[in-house]
Amino acid sequence: METKERTEHPPQGSPPGREERLEHGDDLPPGHEAEHNYLNHEKGLMSWLTTIDHKRIAVMYAISLSVVFLVAGLLALAVRMELFTTGETIMGADMYNQTFSMHGIMMVFLFLVPATPAVLGNFVLPVQLGAKDVAFPRLNLATWYIYMIGAFLVIGALIVGEIDTGWTFYAPYSTSDAATTADGGAVMFMTMAIFVAGFANIFTGLNFIVTIHKMRAPGLTWNRLPLFVWGMYATSLVQVLATPVLGITVVLLFVEQLFSIGIFDPTLGGDPILFQHFFWFYSHPAVYIMILPGFGIMSELIGTFSRQRVFGYRAIALSSVAIALLGFLVWGHHMFVSGQSAVASIIFSLITYLIGIPSGIKIFNWVATMYRGSIWLQTPMLYAMSFLFLFTIGGLTGIMVGVLSVDVHLHDTYFVVAHFHYVMMGGMMIALLGGMHYWWPKMTGKMYHELTGKIGAALIFVGFNVTFFTQFILGSQGMPRRYYDYPVGYETLHQISTVGSWVLALGLFSILGNAIWSLWKGPKAPANPWAAATLEWTNTTSPPDPHNFHHTPLVTRGPYDYHLADEVFGEGGDGYSGDGAGDGSARVPEPPEPEPAAARS
Amino acid sequence: MNDGTIWLPEQASTLAPEIDALFYFVYWTSIVLFVGVVGAMLYFAYKYRRQHPGERPAPVKENKLLEISWIVIPTILVLIVFTWGFQSFVKMGTAPPNSYEITVTGEQWNWSFTYPNGTSITNELHVPVGRPVRLKMSSSDVIHSFFVPVFRTKQDVLPDRYTYLWFEATETGTFKAFCTEYCGTQHSAMDAKVVVHEQGDFQQWVKTGGGVADMPPAEYGKVLYERQGCNACHSLDGSDGTGPTWQGLYGTKNHPLSGGETVTVDANYLRESILQPGAKIAAGYGNVMPSNYNSLSERQVTSLIAFMKQQSDKTLDSGGAPLEGSAGAAQ
Ligand code: HEM
Ligand SMILES: [Cu+2]
Numbered sequence: 001m002e003t004k005e006r007t008e009h010p011p012q013g014s015p016p017g018r019e020e021r022l023e024h025g026d027d028l029p030p031g032h033e034a035e036h037n038y039l040n041h042e043k044g045l046m047s048w049l050t051t052i053d054h055k056r057i058a059v060m061y062a063i064s065l066s067v068v069f070l071v072a073g074l075l076a077l078a079v080r081m082e083l084f085t086t087g088e089t090i091m092g093a094d095m096y097n098q099t100f101s102m103h104g105i106m107m108v109f110l111f112l113v114p115a116t117p118a119v120l121g122n123f124v125l126p127v128q129l130g131a132k133d134v135a136f137p138r139l140n141l142a143t144w145y146i147y148m149i150g151a152f153l154v155i156g157a158l159i160v161g162e163i164d165t166g167w168t169f170y171a172p173y174s175t176s177d178a179a180t181t182a183d184g185g186a187v188m189f190m191t192m193a194i195f196v197a198g199f200a201n202i203f204t205g206l207n208f209i210v211t212i213h214k215m216r217a218p219g220l221t222w223n224r225l226p227l228f229v230w231g232m233y234a235t236s237l238v239q240v241l242a243t244p245v246l247g248i249t250v251v252l253l254f255v256e257q258l259f260s261i262g263i264f265d266p267t268l269g270g271d272p273i274l275f276q277h278f279f280w281f282y283s284h285p286a287v288y289i290m291i292l293p294g295f296g297i298m299s300e301l302i303g304t305f306s307r308q309r310v311f312g313y314r315a316i317a318l319s320s321v322a323i324a325l326l327g328f329l330v331w332g333h334h335m336f337v338s339g340q341s342a343v344a345s346i347i348f349s350l351i352t353y354l355i356g357i358p359s360g361i362k363i364f365n366w367v368a369t370m371y372r373g374s375i376w377l378q379t380p381m382l383y384a385m386s387f388l389f390l391f392t393i394g395g396l397t398g399i400m401v402g403v404l405s406v407d408v409h410l411h412d413t414y415f416v417v418a419h420f421h422y423v424m425m426g427g428m429m430i431a432l433l434g435g436m437h438y439w440w441p442k443m444t445g446k447m448y449h450e451l452t453g454k455i456g457a458a459l460i461f462v463g464f465n466v467t468f469f470t471q472f473i474l475g476s477q478g479m480p481r482r483y484y485d486y487p488v489g490y491e492t493l494h495q496i497s498t499v500g501s502w503v504l505a506l507g508l509f510s511i512l513g514n515a516i517w518s519l520w521k522g523p524k525a526p527a528n529p530w531a532a533a534t535l536e537w538t539n540t541t542s543p544p545d546p547h548n549f550h551h552t553p554l555v556t557r558g559p560y561d562y563h564l565a566d567e568v569f570g571e572g573g574d575g576y577s578g579d580g581a582g583d584g585s586a587r588v589p590e591p592p593e594p595e596p597a598a599a600r601s
Numbered sequence: 602m603n604d605g606t607i608w609l610p611e612q613a614s615t616l617a618p619e620i621d622a623l624f625y626f627v628y629w630t631s632i633v634l635f636v637g638v639v640g641a642m643l644y645f646a647y648k649y650r651r652q653h654p655g656e657r658p659a660p661v662k663e664n665k666l667l668e669i670s671w672i673v674i675p676t677i678l679v680l681i682v683f684t685w686g687f688q689s690f691v692k693m694g695t696a697p698p699n700s701y702e703i704t705v706t707g708e709q710w711n712w713s714f715t716y717p718n719g720t721s722i723t724n725e726l727h728v729p730v731g732r733p734v735r736l737k738m739s740s741s742d743v744i745h746s747f748f749v750p751v752f753r754t755k756q757d758v759l760p761d762r763y764t765y766l767w768f769e770a771t772e773t774g775t776f777k778a779f780c781t782e783y784c785g786t787q788h789s790a791m792d793a794k795v796v797v798h799e800q801g802d803f804q805q806w807v808k809t810g811g812g813v814a815d816m817p818p819a820e821y822g823k824v825l826y827e828r829q830g831c832n833a834c835h836s837l838d839g840s841d842g843t844g845p846t847w848q849g850l851y852g853t854k855n856h857p858l859s860g861g862e863t864v865t866v867d868a869n870y871l872r873e874s875i876l877q878p879g880a881k882i883a884a885g886y887g888n889v890m891p892s893n894y895n896s897l898s899e900r901q902v903t904s905l906i907a908f909m910k911q912q913s914d915k916t917l918d919s920g921g922a923p924l925e926g927s928a929g930a931a932q
């Protein structure tokens with residue numbers, strides 16, 4: 001039996017680290033932490049609006065992004081409601097078209113693309129690096145303002161005109177005033193708003209790249225970086241390289257509109273397929289901006305809650321970077337039936353497969369990490385397992401739509417809608433929710449309600465599958481996407497899907513309730529409730545000090561060396577510096593100065 | 602006859618069985634992989650579940666063979682799928698030389714089909730069974746996409762160039778075609794009927810201009826009322842729709858217009874309303890009637906007018922309608 005070799009050490013409380021510290025009473029240094037942490041060391045609205053603390057900026061982003069998610073989510077419920085019956089259910093065709101367009105635009109450009117870097121990246125990344133802040137704290141604050149301006153401009157665009165183009169803005173529908181309910185002007189306004197919001201991403205990406213290169217704590221070599229940092233690094237590369245293309249596209253739209261120079265609009269001599277190339281040259285990498293942070297979160301969750309070193313660390317780290325770079329070469333798989341050349345389609349299909357492989361490898365690695373672990377089924381781990389379930393379906397159906405001739409049948413049907421919801425919602429959003437539960441105690445200093453958390457995870461899992469699995473069947477049966485009305489034959493499946501969306505919404509609201517409960521009367525969080533081994537858990541309090549650490553941590557081992565837990569958590573407190581090198585690499589002698597227990601007081 | 606499965610609709614073209622075989626190959630391979638991944642995950646989650654908090658599992662050694670095999674095996678699988686998909690894709694892209702060519706025009710929000718002999722019809726594609734058909738497609742406004750699920754084929758229809766799509770139907774019957782590229786308000790209503798005839802019936806159908814060559818005008822007008830999609834907006838029973846009902850419309854004196862003035866609804870007014878719908882707007886309605894009906898032939902317009910006259914028991918003395926022409930004769 002495996003447990004034999006796994007439990008050589010006498011039990012030391014649950015989980016390692018937590019009880020010990022509670023007993024010793026050194027979890028919250030008396031009279032210290034409760035008074036002084038990043039949340040309470042300054043007070044008042046202005047102290048937030050002018051803060052350059054990466055943790056506070058993360059919190060401000062979390063609030064803004066939650067509002068965006070709520071609005072975009074309610075729009076989705078309205079879309080599903082309209083599809084409950086054939087014909088008009090709750091709104092007319094134009095209203096429906098605007099609703100799904102705004103849902104897509106807000107979810108993609110204002111939520112999924114910025115969400116994880118802005119909230120978890122901002123909060124966790126500098127702490128995981130053992131840094132006091134990001135490299136450019138003022139720039140970091142500026143990104144929040146830029147994002148907010150972008151978000152308000154999106155609302156402005158709604159006032160200027162009725163945007164009903166879908167999130168893809170295909171020309172000439174989006175550019176010709178005659179053909180469209182929205183006119184070209186409103187579309188220009190909207191694309192510009194998106195580009196402004198995109199600037200926030202460029203700056204965040206730049207900031208992270210420099211931070212990761214320059215601000216790692218002593219001993220934190222590239223091979224010891226937590227995989228979340230690797231995920232953020234790959235994401236940042238894509239953000240910096242891809243987002244400018246969006247800018248170029250917006251400029252070209254302006255030039256065409258203002259000077260009537262034909263670029264995309266065929267009535268002026270332009271080429272509408274060129275627009276699709278521009279759009280996907282940005283938007284396919286953007287799907288990786290959305291998923292790579294999720295990969296990073298997954299590695300942290302699976303490692304921590306399996307108490308195993310993440311299997312194939314190097315493969316996971318490098319495949320993220322490989323995906324980031326190869327991701328620039330597959331945009332044409334969105335255009336197999338657009339009229340682009342067959343040769344181009346064939347090449348894009350081949351590269352699409354090559355990029356599917358690294359994603360598959362990651363899945364295998366995560367599952368292998370659970371082998372011979374000690375699997376602790378807390379809420380974040382339930383999300384991680386949901387992710388494995390849902391993202392595997394998303395990835396495999398990605399392979400399905402990457403098959404040239406099969407995609408001819410499936411393109412622009414609900415099958416594609418289901419595919420990208422399985423990867424974006426089932427993948428990224430689930431990972432983000434798991435990550436939010438995981439880091440919630442660190443961010444707020446409060447625990448959430450565990451059982452409610454588990455029920456929420458289960459409701460979301462069930463609701464999600466009911467909503468979107470039915471859409472695979474709808475799609476392969478031929479139901480086109482972006483349809484206000486549909487033949488009666490599809491009605492039953494649409495109704496099941498709509499009911500699923502209610503369960504999903506219920507699950508999401510239960511999380512909101514849990515969060516409010518936790519802030520209001522949740523129990524105080526210990527510094528390391530999960531017995532995790534990365535710096536944000538081992539070397540600082542919950543919530544952290546305004547400067548994260550009193551002394552720069554010294555790193556002497558890998559991020560997932562849980563087998564050293566006794567040394568790490570049991571004895572010298574919870575610092576990296578308290579143990580020997582676990583992986584046989586050169587042991588950095590423990591300096592007397594940054595002894596963690598002393599460091600905190 | 603293949604009735605379709607839970608996943609795919611029935612097969613009605615020569616390409617469909619091949620696409621479906623590939624679909625099911627990816628499908629079953631995916632299921633095996635999925636069951637493997639999720640099965641292992643659930644098994645580990647159970648077998649190695651935390652039994653008490655002090656557990657210190659020993660680290661698992663990396664396993665090169667395992668890691669290489671889960672790179673190599675999926676790579677081989679996707680290369681098989683790629684090659685297969687690529688071959689059938691090339692087949693889909695190359696129409697046989699003896700194909701029968703039909704010209705297709707997409708326009709917000711109608712499909713019109715023109716046959717080699719000039720016969721033209723809206724929102725109904727008639728084709729012969731057992732003979733390759735090649736559609737030469739273009740759009741007169743935004744991008745559309747022509748999709749026939751039972752044929753497993755689809756192609757975007759572009760405003761500035763021709764795109765092509767071919768199929769060979771294997772089943773007679775009536776099927777559905779959709780527009781699958783979002784094109785505005787009525788995108789979801791931009792569908793067409795695909796009617797597959799026996800070869801002989803098809804020849805007959807084309808020769809008689811879609812089976813309507815010898816029809817009297819009012820009867821032909823009734824066919825057009827449906828084929829041209831007037832029925833989407835105009836009712837015959839007095840009920841209100843997107844446009845005014847045709848019941849009792851003809852012959853109305855003092856018919857109110859949006860500008861406040863009135864007209865007499867005679868054949869001239871009807872003709873103008875069809876060919877230039879924006880010129881005079883009926884009071885209480887938006888200017889949303891499609892403007893592309895000006896491509897209707899003279900026979901089609903007069904037949905429609907004759908049909909509209911039938912929907913009303915009012916009459917006008919012909920003095921009020923000098924341009925009535927042949928439509929008047931039909932009554
Ligand atoms: C396993 C790797 C993946 C493969 C092979 C893959 C393949 C594809 C292909 C071929 C399409 C085009 C289908 C069509 O329009 O007919 C597509 C659509 C899409 N994919 Fe993936 N995909 C993968 C993973 C992802 C991930 C990780 C994301 C995002 C997190 C994503 C997001 C999307 C989106 C948003 C669309 C649809 C865009 C639209 O038309 O509105 N995919 N995928
Ligand atoms: Cu893509």
Ligand SMILES: [Cu+2]
Pocket residue numbers: 745746780781782783784785788789791
């Ligand atoms: Cu359409």
